[in-house]
Amino acid sequence: MTSSPKRTLARRFGVLLGAAGLAAPLTVALGAGSAQAATSACTAGTGPYQAKAERFLGRTADGKQSAADCRAIRDFQRDHGISPAIGYAGAVTWGVMDLVTQQRAAGSNPNAAGKCPTNKGRIACVDLTRQLSWVQDGKKLKFGPVPIRSGRDGYETRTGLKKVYWRSIDHWSTIYKVSMPYSQFFDGGQAFHSIDGNVWSAPGSHGCVNMRRGDAKTYWSLLKNGDDVYVYGRKPGT
Structure with a gap:
């Protein structure tokens, strides 16, 4: 929503709320220096959507985080504006992957x-x-x-x-x-x-x-x- 021509009536504005899944920004409290480090670091943690993320990325879907898995997930996060991009397969990352899958399936029809x-x-x-x-x-x-x-x-x-x-x-x-x-x-x-x-x-x-x-x-x-x-x-x- 933005400013509009004269005939546009003022619209209501709700309070910004955190929402689950794709709508919720995945953020952490970081200083400027540590934020940059976090985007280049990789986590050893196995996320709740690890196997699904691995399958989406064409990797072995064993549900276990490896260094290569982390790099692949992190690259996807960087490409799709997901923060922090640390390779953790959480709800936001899987939500975007699921959305991309649906978009690809739409094809030419x-x-x-x-x-x-x-x-x-x-x-x-x-x-x-x-x-x-x-x-x-x-x-x-x-x-x-x-x-x-x-x-x-x-x-x-x-x-x-x-x-x-x-x-x-x-x-x-x-x-x-x-x-x-x-x-x-x-x-x-x-x-x-x-x-x-x-x-x-x-x-x-x-x-x-x-x-x-x-x-x-x-x-x-x-x-x-x-x-x-x-x-x-x-x-x-x-």
């Missing part, structure tokens, strides 16, 4: 279940459950699916049929003091836009649909004011 309308012509679909978005025209896939990051617990991206009503290519949020390139607003202060950070990182946005820069740029070229947006499902942990 993300609307196989028919949940996004196919009678609207050009429409941007947002599946909160799988944290995926794509653009389709009728039943024809035009772009995607691509990974997204939707609203965190207390700031959920609102579901339902909406329309793009305002576009701002170099938008600046006066509420959160951050740049929001390629913003396309579809529901109050909620918009598609790119972020500098990782779209897989917890806990999520303040309601907007965060995208990688290249994906947001393509959405900008494909959509226009008046195009439909359909948001459905529920983000894990909200």
Whole structure:
């Protein structure tokens, strides 16, 4: 969620709550020096999702942490913005792995279940459950699916049929003091836009649909004011 044009009404803001699973940031209290060390260190601990993480990474799924297992898990954590990246197979790490598995399975037919309308012509679909978005025209896939990051617990991206009503290519949020390139607003202060950070990182946005820069740029070229947006499902942990 961000600042919006004059007609946008003020939206309610809930108290930020820690949420289990993917929605909860996995953090520890560290000083600046020790934080850097923690991201490069590897833990000998065996996490509760060790075997599942090993299987996901194509390693021997014996459920026992080894130095090689730790490095592989740590590399995944670094690539997906999970902190601390110390190779521990906890709930957040497995939640992201499970999400990536679902995203890969979507392949070139993300609307196989028919949940996004196919009678609207050009429409941007947002599946909160799988944290995926794509653009389709009728039943024809035009772009995607691509990974997204939707609203965190207390700031959920609102579901339902909406329309793009305002576009701002170099938008600046006066509420959160951050740049929001390629913003396309579809529901109050909620918009598609790119972020500098990782779209897989917890806990999520303040309601907007965060995208990688290249994906947001393509959405900008494909959509226009008046195009439909359909948001459905529920983000894990909200």
